[in-house]
Amino acid sequence: VRLLGRTLAEGIHLAQAAIAANAGIEALLLRRGAQSAEIERVVATIRGVPAYELAPHLFNRLSPVQTSVGLMLELAVPSTEMPPRIAEDLIYLDGIQDPGNAGALLRTAAAAGVRLALAAPATTALWSPRVVRAAQGAHFAMKLLEGLAPDQAIERFAGRWIATCAHDAESLWASPLPASAVGWVLGAEGQGVSRAMLERCQQRICIPLAEAESLNVAAAAAVCLFERRRRLDPPQ
Amino acid sequence: VRLLGRTLAEGIHLAQAAIAANAGIEALLLRRGAQSAEIERVVATIRGVPAYELAPHLFNRLSPVQTSVGLMLELAVPSTEMPPRIAEDLIYLDGIQDPGNAGALLRTAAAAGVRLALAAPATTALWSPRVVRAAQGAHFAMKLLEGLAPDQAIERFAGRWIATCAHDAESLWASPLPASAVGWVLGAEGQGVSRAMLERCQQRICIPLAEAESLNVAAAAAVCLFERRRRLDPPQ
Numbered sequence: 001v002r003l004l005g006r007t008l009a010e011g012i013h014l015a016q017a018a019i020a021a022n023a024g025i026e027a028l029l030l031r032r033g034a035q036s037a038e039i040e041r042v043v044a045t046i047r048g049v050p051a052y053e054l055a056p057h058l059f060n061r062l063s064p065v066q067t068s069v070g071l072m073l074e075l076a077v078p079s080t081e082m083p084p085r086i087a088e089d090l091i092y093l094d095g096i097q098d099p100g101n102a103g104a105l106l107r108t109a110a111a112a113g114v115r116l117a118l119a120a121p122a123t124t125a126l127w128s129p130r131v132v133r134a135a136q137g138a139h140f141a142m143k144l145l146e147g148l149a150p151d152q153a154i155e156r157f158a159g160r161w162i163a164t165c166a167h168d169a170e171s172l173w174a175s176p177l178p179a180s181a182v183g184w185v186l187g188a189e190g191q192g193v194s195r196a197m198l199e200r201c202q203q204r205i206c207i208p209l210a211e212a213e214s215l216n217v218a219a220a221a222a223v224c225l226f227e228r229r230r231r232l233d234p235p236q
Numbered sequence: 237v238r239l240l241g242r243t244l245a246e247g248i249h250l251a252q253a254a255i256a257a258n259a260g261i262e263a264l265l266l267r268r269g270a271q272s273a274e275i276e277r278v279v280a281t282i283r284g285v286p287a288y289e290l291a292p293h294l295f296n297r298l299s300p301v302q303t304s305v306g307l308m309l310e311l312a313v314p315s316t317e318m319p320p321r322i323a324e325d326l327i328y329l330d331g332i333q334d335p336g337n338a339g340a341l342l343r344t345a346a347a348a349g350v351r352l353a354l355a356a357p358a359t360t361a362l363w364s365p366r367v368v369r370a371a372q373g374a375h376f377a378m379k380l381l382e383g384l385a386p387d388q389a390i391e392r393f394a395g396r397w398i399a400t401c402a403h404d405a406e407s408l409w410a411s412p413l414p415a416s417a418v419g420w421v422l423g424a425e426g427q428g429v430s431r432a433m434l435e436r437c438q439q440r441i442c443i444p445l446a447e448a449e450s451l452n453v454a455a456a457a458a459v460c461l462f463e464r465r466r467r468l469d470p471p472q
Binding site for chain 1: 373448454465
């Protein structure tokens with residue numbers, strides 16, 4: 001299922017987040033037979049959009065999760081323009097393939113106070129229903145800019161690019177982080193950061209791991225982004 | 237599909253990890269028609285166990301991932317006894333339901349150097365093929381003890397229990413961590429740490445988040461376990 005300029009937000013929490021954020025709700029989709037007090041509360045809150053009751057097999061085919069409560073919102077994907085100059089912390093998704101990983105990354109970034117995510121052309125579509133679902137509302141708190149090659153990402157950023165690497169890099173804990181903005185470059189599962197982006201980064205860091213182990217890209221991002229947050233907001 | 241005392245390890249990386257760890261490999265399962273140099277290398281390494289070629293529809297029904305390379309190992313689940321006294325850092329999975337989350341947690345724990353995971357009875361089965369797949373080899377580096385109620389977990393642990401909470405707790409960054417072992421209690425998605433366990437914890441910590449955002453339990457664990465690792469291994 002491919003939706004042009006539209007996405008689906010599945011579940012009560014996401015629906016509430018979309019309503020609270022005044023996201024562009026275009027339609028309400030209900031699975032025939034689904035009922036609960038929570039669904040009714042969401043339905044009562046939404047006004048002026050068409051509501052469709054779908055046969056279970058059709059609803060389930062559209063749903064990004066296997067066992068849905070039976071509620072989805074159709075949302076318009078907001079159009080986001082590249083700001084002329086970026087001077088805030090951001091993440092650059094450098095080819096991340098898995099929608100669950102991409103969604104987890106966005107959720108973690110939003111929780112760490114990062115409000116801008118850029119994505120390389122090879123990255124999974126950030127507004128797909130599965131990414132929206134895994135991000136649990138981060139889409140409504142962040143600006144997402146997709147399809148940006150390294151050069152396009154770099155030219156307007158007034159900060160330091162830092163590549164997260166599995167090796168050949170200095171320890172995150174021993175690395176100074178700038179007072180200016182950080183652009184965290186997060187590489188694809190397996191391959192890591194692309195050569196094109198790695199060459200443009202001013203700094204390379206790694207997370208010191210136990211021997212022979214590896215870290216999922218979303219977990220690595222959690223460690224880096226919250227280490228950044230810790231340093232910006234030290235214990236009182 | 238339920239396997240008594242057995243699990244499945246899907247994919248090249250997991251197979252290599254199982255071979256390297258000398259895990260109890262009982263059989264080799266191949267999807268009919270699957271071939272690659274990597275599969276051949278794995279097959280050539282494994283000796284003395286039966287190999288089965290399965291029809292694609294059967295292989296896919298057994299596989300924990302939708303698009304498998306076509307290789308799985310059947311493994312014997314090791315029997316693990318509760319040590320009489322535990323004095324090392326551990327995680328306690330307090331009812332985590334999602335196999336992907338549980339696997340991500342184990343992978344992150346192993347990468348942070350934590351070698352012991354306990355699980356409450358309500359937790360998803362840690363040796364299920366989906367958890368094994370998400371953990372990417374952590375099962376071979378860790379001891380896992382399942383079905384432990386809070387009292388059973390607590391009685392043999394000679395360290396401090398720390399509950400990770402969403403609120404009503406002190407900041408992780410401002411919290412002293414003990415020189416002795418830490419038992420990190422990680423709560424279920426949604427509900428958080430159970431009341432029974434919360435009452436037994438000597439300390440409650442939270443990760444300071446951006447307003448209105450939330451963190452997935454696996455991401456929260458990454459932040460806590462690597463903050464612990466950072467403090468034990470400060471920058472030189």
